[in-house]
Amino acid sequence: MEQLTYSVEEVARLLGTARSATYLAVREGRIPAVRMGRRWLIPRERFHAWLNGREKDAA
Numbered sequence: 001m002e003q004l005t006y007s008v009e010e011v012a013r014l015l016g017t018a019r020s021a022t023y024l025a026v027r028e029g030r031i032p033a034v035r036m037g038r039r040w041l042i043p044r045e046r047f048h049a050w051l052n053g054r055e056k057d058a059a
Contacts, residue, residue, distance in 0.1 A: 007040075011047065
């Protein structure tokens with residue numbers, strides 16, 4: 001089964017960015033994410049749509 005979300009650490013690895021910079025982008029809303037308790041989760045489809053420049057298609 002394919003995972004539905006990424007962690008911030010996974011997104012940082014995928015983007016090749018520092019974990020702290022990725023957390024900042026998530027908190028500022030530049031990377032689409034949802035807060036679940038203390039964790040940030042990045043929905044896989046929304047992340048890839050955002051990455052491909054078509055975020056509104058996956059919202």
